[in-house]
Amino acid sequence: MKKMLAAASLALSLSASGLAFAEPLKIGMITTLSGGGAGLGIDTRDGFMLAIKNAGNKDITVVTEDDAQKPELAVQIADKMIQSDKVDILTGIVWSNLLMAVAPSAVAQGKFYVSTNAAPAALAGANCNKLYFNAAYQNDNLHEAMGEYANKGYKKMFILAPNYPAGKDSLTGFKRYYKGQLAAEVYTQVGQTDYAAEIAQMRASGADGIFVFLPGGMGIAFMKQFAQSGVKIPVMGPGFSFSQDVLPAIGDAALGAKASGQWAPDFDNAASKKFLADFQKEYNRLPSIYAVQAYDAAQLILAAASKASVKDAAAFGTELKKADIQSPRGKFKFNTNQHPIQDIYLTEVVKNNGVLTNKTVEKIFADHGDAYAKDCKL
Amino acid sequence: MTIALALEQLLNGLQLGVMLFLMAAGLTLIFGVMGLINLAHGSLYMVGAFACATVAAWTGSFWIGLVASLVAAAAAGAIVELVVIRRLYDRDHLDQVLATFALILMFSEGTRWLFGSFPLYLDIPPLLQGAVGLPGGTEYPVYRLAIIAAGALVAFGLYMLISRTRLGMRIRAGESDREMIGALGVDIRTLYTVVFALGAALAGFAGAMVGAIQSVQVGMGEPVLILAFVVIVIGGIGSIKGALLGALLVGVTDTMGRFLLPKLMLLFVPPAQAGMIGGAIASMLIYIVMAVILAVKPRGLFPPAHA
Numbered sequence: 190m191k192k193m194l195a196a197a198s199l200a201l202s203l204s205a206s207g208l209a210f211a212e213p214l215k216i217g218m219i220t221t222l223s224g225g226g227a228g229l230g231i232d233t234r235d236g237f238m239l240a241i242k243n244a245g246n247k248d249i250t251v252v253t254e255d256d257a258q259k260p261e262l263a264v265q266i267a268d269k270m271i272q273s274d275k276v277d278i279l280t281g282i283v284w285s286n287l288l289m290a291v292a293p294s295a296v297a298q299g300k301f302y303v304s305t306n307a308a309p310a311a312l313a314g315a316n317c318n319k320l321y322f323n324a325a326y327q328n329d330n331l332h333e334a335m336g337e338y339a340n341k342g343y344k345k346m347f348i349l350a351p352n353y354p355a356g357k358d359s360l361t362g363f364k365r366y367y368k369g370q371l372a373a374e375v376y377t378q379v380g381q382t383d384y385a386a387e388i389a390q391m392r393a394s395g396a397d398g399i400f401v402f403l404p405g406g407m408g409i410a411f412m413k414q415f416a417q418s419g420v421k422i423p424v425m426g427p428g429f430s431f432s433q434d435v436l437p438a439i440g441d442a443a444l445g446a447k448a449s450g451q452w453a454p455d456f457d458n459a460a461s462k463k464f465l466a467d468f469q470k471e472y473n474r475l476p477s478i479y480a481v482q483a484y485d486a487a488q489l490i491l492a493a494a495s496k497a498s499v500k501d502a503a504a505f506g507t508e509l510k511k512a513d514i515q516s517p518r519g520k521f522k523f524n525t526n527q528h529p530i531q532d533i534y535l536t537e538v539v540k541n542n543g544v545l546t547n548k549t550v551e552k553i554f555a556d557h558g559d560a561y562a563k564d565c566k567l
Numbered sequence: 568m569t570i571a572l573a574l575e576q577l578l579n580g581l582q583l584g585v586m587l588f589l590m591a592a593g594l595t596l597i598f599g600v601m602g603l604i605n606l607a608h609g610s611l612y613m614v615g616a617f618a619c620a621t622v623a624a625w626t627g628s629f630w631i632g633l634v635a636s637l638v639a640a641a642a643a644g645a646i647v648e649l650v651v652i653r654r655l656y657d658r659d660h661l662d663q664v665l666a667t668f669a670l671i672l673m674f675s676e677g678t679r680w681l682f683g684s685f686p687l688y689l690d691i692p693p694l695l696q697g698a699v700g701l702p703g704g705t706e707y708p709v710y711r712l713a714i715i716a717a718g719a720l721v722a723f724g725l726y727m728l729i730s731r732t733r734l735g736m737r738i739r740a741g742e743s744d745r746e747m748i749g750a751l752g753v754d755i756r757t758l759y760t761v762v763f764a765l766g767a768a769l770a771g772f773a774g775a776m777v778g779a780i781q782s783v784q785v786g787m788g789e790p791v792l793i794l795a796f797v798v799i800v801i802g803g804i805g806s807i808k809g810a811l812l813g814a815l816l817v818g819v820t821d822t823m824g825r826f827l828l829p830k831l832m833l834l835f836v837p838p839a840q841a842g843m844i845g846g847a848i849a850s851m852l853i854y855i856v857m858a859v860i861l862a863v864k865p866r867g868l869f870p871p872a873h874a
Binding site: 222223224227228231352357360371373374375376377378380382383385386387389390392393405406407409410413414417418419420434435437438439440 | 569571572575576579582583675676679684685686687688690691696697698705706707708709710711777779780781782783784785786787790791822825826829838839842843846847850
């Protein structure tokens, strides 16, 4: 058995590294490597580079730059990468407001954009583009899954998100599937660090469940403050609220929180186990979902590049759309609007050998697409 | 809406105000005495939080961490004053803004280099965990009450220091006439270093206290710094009393705005938009208040007499 596995993995690695691309491929990665959102960008970069390194192909170069979570900076970097670095593909942006500033103009200049995270509704429907692919999800997806989950046993939900495009997509997605009553729908400032006023409203609202979408430091602050408040209502959220990049800083206050995700470290498939082992070996920490998404984005690009030249946009796009990869998420394919169709799971924060992580509980959606694909004419 | 909820929100506003006061006091003191605009004040807040989180993780005690935050921030402040700030007193405000902005970048990247980009863990000490009952039947986190108490103590301590001690007398003299106290033989250079370190220690203390209920991460100081500037502009730049009242005003206005405006909007628009519009106006509210106050009193509520 062991021998067979070794032979199989050898064959796999040979087939991956042995392929020479038709032409050298240059990828521009713009992501957040400084400021409060840096944890997300670093996982994005590291996940992406892991797949590139595993492929071991010399024809591929990746230039990485930090957008500091600022839209105007992201635009400048994109212009520079397209005009002077002559990249073929852009990728890596974490935040939807930055993506909206960069992706539409990049695809208008004939460059591919493969998103590793941000997936605003505006680019998934009527304004979809044959050069724009999303390897992560559509912004609404994980929130839709929590709305579906909340239908079981929650009658009055208090929902909260930051006031920016992905925050609005979040609550829209939640409400699309949630059938119960809403105790309140609250929008907070992006980057807000004190949630006392909102927690007091939760206490007084009579809600039996709380849904929060607060990525990065916002979620850390909220969960710590919520744990101290004495409010006993169960908290749930999309995977970002309890992702591996924030769990160590939240601490035990996160235990038991329910979330939705397309991947968790306990996934029982060969690709996931390999990814987890490789990532831990390379970076000595557990990967977050941002890392998985970026890893898959790189795998998608590599798979397409081994079949077609990126200079032939039509052929390269067709190959990308085939999504011929082994995703740690398990099943993965592209919808008509080039956003994923995938399974979405319910996860729970648990402590495993002293490390906080997410455990899979059940499948919420099978082969889930998004609500905007029908408006996309590709 | 019940009385209990209103009371809880009022306490939340007070707590935010007290925290802002700790930041604003140092900022306004430094401006009042030395005429210096210090944008790097938020970095000293971050230094306090990181020192507390690191030492608390080593020793297992939040209290030792808290002491470490005071020491680390004061030391960082003193070093920065000796090496950089000292050269800026005679320069234009624009030079000061540029130099202290550069300090923000150095502190941020230095902290990232030392601690990495992922947020650190810092928890509330066991003594202050949990919530207590308030009149009206609601509960309130003990730790937030502790922040209010600590802030009140610091305010009282600062008042005593400035009005009752020799150092305070020199600080007051420095505020009214820098050249004169120099001419009278007071070692003005040491006084400046001490005042700067004191302001830094207050910021570090605020960072450590707040770090336990927020996220200890690079760049955590800048949002607070903006609020602290709003506070001292409202209160009158250079006035400690103004900083206290300005901080409480901003804290209560911000909290009550976030709480009441969405409810108010419900009278005019459907719930989904009420949340969004109310939230958007609430985030502007303190700036609107600042604009109104400046329109009526252009130098803030309590402008120092000499300026």
